[in-house]
Every structure is written in C-alpha cells, then in structure tokens.
Amino acid sequence: MSLEPVYKRVLLKASGEALMGGQGFGIDVTVADRIASDIAEARHMGVEVGVVVGGGNIFRGVAVASKGGDRVTGDHMGMLGTIINALALATSLRKLNIDTVVLSAISMPEICESFSQRATLYHLSMGRVVIFAGGTGNPFFTTDSAAALRAAEMGAEAIFKGTQVDGIYTADPKKYPDATRLDRLTHQEVLDRGLAVMDVAAVALARENSIPIIVFSIHEKGGFAEILTGGGLKTIVSDN
Ligand SMILES: Nc1ncnc2c1ncn2[C@@H]1O[C@H](COP(=O)(O)OP(=O)(O)O)[C@@H](O)[C@H]1O
Numbered sequence: 001m002s003l004e005p006v007y008k009r010v011l012l013k014a015s016g017e018a019l020m021g022g023q024g025f026g027i028d029v030t031v032a033d034r035i036a037s038d039i040a041e042a043r044h045m046g047v048e049v050g051v052v053v054g055g056g057n058i059f060r061g062v063a064v065a066s067k068g069g070d071r072v073t074g075d076h077m078g079m080l081g082t083i084i085n086a087l088a089l090a091t092s093l094r095k096l097n098i099d100t101v102v103l104s105a106i107s108m109p110e111i112c113e114s115f116s117q118r119a120t121l122y123h124l125s126m127g128r129v130v131i132f133a134g135g136t137g138n139p140f141f142t143t144d145s146a147a148a149l150r151a152a153e154m155g156a157e158a159i160f161k162g163t164q165v166d167g168i169y170t171a172d173p174k175k176y177p178d179a180t181r182l183d184r185l186t187h188q189e190v191l192d193r194g195l196a197v198m199d200v201a202a203v204a205l206a207r208e209n210s211i212p213i214i215v216f217s218i219h220e221k222g223g224f225a226e227i228l229t230g231g232g233l234k235t236i237v238s239d240n
C-alpha cells in the first residue's frame with residue numbers, strides 16, 4: 001500500500017559525506033544506489049524532485065585553505081567535487097530507469113547541461129529528476145545555500161535536508177549525546193539558537209522565500225518516501 005505524498009515538488013539536499021558511506025573519501029556506489037532508490041520511490045509517487053548534491057566527500061574549500069592553499073581555488077575544487085557526485089547519482093538513477101538530467105552552475109557542455117531556471121522547469125515538466133551540480137557556482141558559498149537558491153528557483157514546496165542525523169537537536173548530537181531532537185522550529189529560531197545543521201545563509205534565504213526545511217536522516221532506506229507522506233522522524237522548520 002502506498003500513501004499519498006503531502007508534497008508535489010521538492011528539493012532534496014544530499015550531503016557529499018552521505019555518499020561516502022563508510023569510506024574516508026569518495027563515493028560508495030552502494031550508497032549512491034540506495035539514495036537513488038529513495039529518489040525513484042518519490043518519482044513513482046509522482047513527486048517532482050530536484051536534488052542538490054554536496055561535495056564534502058571530495059574537497060572542501062576551507063580544508064584546502066587551512067593547509068595554506070588559496071580558498072577560492074579550494075572552493076573551485078569543492079564545486080567540481082559536487083559535479084562528480086552529481087554524475088554518480090545520475091548514473092545510479094538511470095540504472096533504475098529514472099529519467100535524470102544534471103544541470104551545472106559551472107558550464108561544461110561536453111559533460112552536462114548548464115543550469116538555468118528555464119531548463120529546470122522544462123525538465124521537471126518532462127518528469128525528469130533534475131540534479132543541480134556545482135553548488136551556486138560561487139566560492140564562499142555552500143551547497144546548503146545552493147539548495148535554498150535552487151528550491152526558490154524551481155518553486156519547491158520544501159527543502160528536504162537529508163543528513164547524518166534524524167533532525168535538528170538542541171545541540172550537535174555528535175558532540176552532545178544528551179541533546180534532544182526538536183520537532184518543529186521557525187527559521188528565526190534556528191538562527192537565534194545557532195543550531196548549526198544548515199548554514200546561516202541557507203536558512204536566511206529559505207526564510208526570505210517562505211520555504212520550509214525538513215531535516216531527516218538520509219541513511220534510512222525508504223525514509224525519504226516516508227517523510228514525503230508526512231511520517232518519519234524529522235524536524236520541520238517553518239514559519240507557519
Ligand atoms: N543542532 C544540531 N542538530 C543536528 N545536527 C547538528 C546540529 N548542530 C550541528 N549538527 C551537525 O550538522 C550535521 C548535518 O550537516 P550535513 O550537511 O549533513 O553535514 P556536513 O555539513 O558535514 O555535510 C550533522 O551531522 C550534525 O553533526
């Protein structure tokens with residue numbers, strides 16, 4: 001029995017670290033395949049899906065800068081990492097016969113299409129999963145900000161932040177095991193309480209555009225579909 005989804009058009013943010021699985025670096029194909037199967041389930045329910053993939057499993061600009069490298073070059077490396085991840089996830093989706101297109105914020109026409117809002121809306125209307133690669137295309141930003149930006153551009157009803165933990169806690173649960181999960185917050189509360197599950201710029205952009213953020217664990221098989229039908233463990237960030 002499959003339940004009706006509560007949402008029709010959503011943006012899923014999958015962190016690069018999630019794709020790494022148990023490895024120290026790179027992409028674990030079994031994890032990419034599993035995340036793809038969750039996205040396929042959403043498509044089979046008729047939900048239109050845009051995906052922003054992170055790149056933290058390959059490079060982070062700050063890590064390059066902390067070892068004496070140039071931050072902007074480091075961020076360029078990070079953004080290229082997100083494109084590698086996007087191609088891997090697209091491959092996993094196509095293995096499941098899910099029509100998928102990669103749109104990159106950094107033009108590389110031999111490899112994938114360039115991002116535009118017009119292309120995004122066209123591909124969504126054709127029933128394709130749209131994977132947004134290259135973050136925002138600018139250094140000093142994150143793929144969380146790209147998620148908020150693309151969600152606004154595609155008219156997503158909500159941002160689904162698939163992460164290592166099953167919601168927003170009173171403090172980072174990895175550092176504070178006594179922290180408790182919060183069911184509901186406003187964007188302003190996330191900012192005021194410094195709940196660092198998503199960066200400030202991303203939360204502020206989502207707030208400006210009245211887009212709810214739903215934080216859930218990307219590691220639960222079938223979790224995305226469950227959250228889409230209104231169930232599952234999660235935190236909802238919304239102003240109403
Ligand atoms: N208040 C909080 N509630 C939940 N997670 C938090 C909180 N503060 C920090 N975090 C951390 O934020 C991480 C989620 O961000 P995510 O984007 O998945 O990871 P990364 O930034 O490494 O890519 C969690 O793994 C968690 O350790």
Ligand SMILES: O=c1ccn([C@@H]2O[C@H](COP(=O)(O)OP(=O)(O)O)[C@@H](O)[C@H]2O)c(=O)[nH]1
Pocket residue numbers: 014015016017053054055056057059060061062074075076077078079081082134135136137138139140141142143144145146
């Ligand atoms: O708009 C963006 C998005 C990403 N990045 C770079 O790409 C890296 C990987 O992205 P992110 O850290 O957001 O990935 P995630 O934490 O989701 O794996 C970042 O550290 C930045 O160096 C960037 O410069 N601009």
